[in-house]
Amino acid sequence: MRMKSVVSLLVLLHCCLSGAQVHKDRDGQTCQPDIHTVLREMSTMMAEQRVELRHTKTELGAMEARLRASESRLTASESLVEELKVQLKSKVEELSKMNEGHTGPFNTGITLVYRNIYSNIGNAYNPTTGIFTAPVRGLYLFRFYIYGWGESSVATSAVLHKNxxxxAIAHADHSSGGINSSNGVSLLLEVGDVIYMHLWAGRKIYDNESHHSTFSGHLLFTM
Structure with missing residues (x-):
């Protein structure tokens, strides 16, 4: 910016001196350039440029502040997303399958997901969600068996839910030793009705490679 001002000053001086020389050649008189006027003009120009520079710096500072604020919000959002991912993963792992050993007790009820599939004709049972969806209208038979280890403070139970x-419920409660229970029911289902096993809050169920706890259902006939 300063170099530009100096160049402008030199150009103005050159023009003035050139004009003075031409004037002398024609009239025989000498034109003395007003150097003070030129300097005042240059000083004014430089002052204006300094003001513009300050405004530019102020605008850049404001833009940088907004950018930092946006980056902070983005970082906070990314942290929240990662935290939610961890929570979701934990919840999915908790709900998605019955691991060997006890499932439960939990603070909230969950849908039991049976991972050992013996047959799933028509894929009406979803092994990811644990939900059976009726493909046709008809009468269906469902049976379920549960097993657990007795504990005075936590009962073993599972509930069949429709929509x-x-x-119906299978329930067993004993202070020690192995305990089991079972139940079954025939249900008239419409297309799209859903059936699943539910574990109440504060309850547990046990399973291992022997597959003590099972859930099954099949169509008796269409209607």
């Missing part, structure tokens, strides 16, 4: 409603 979110309690239908």
């Amino acid at each position: 979110g409603h309690h239908i």
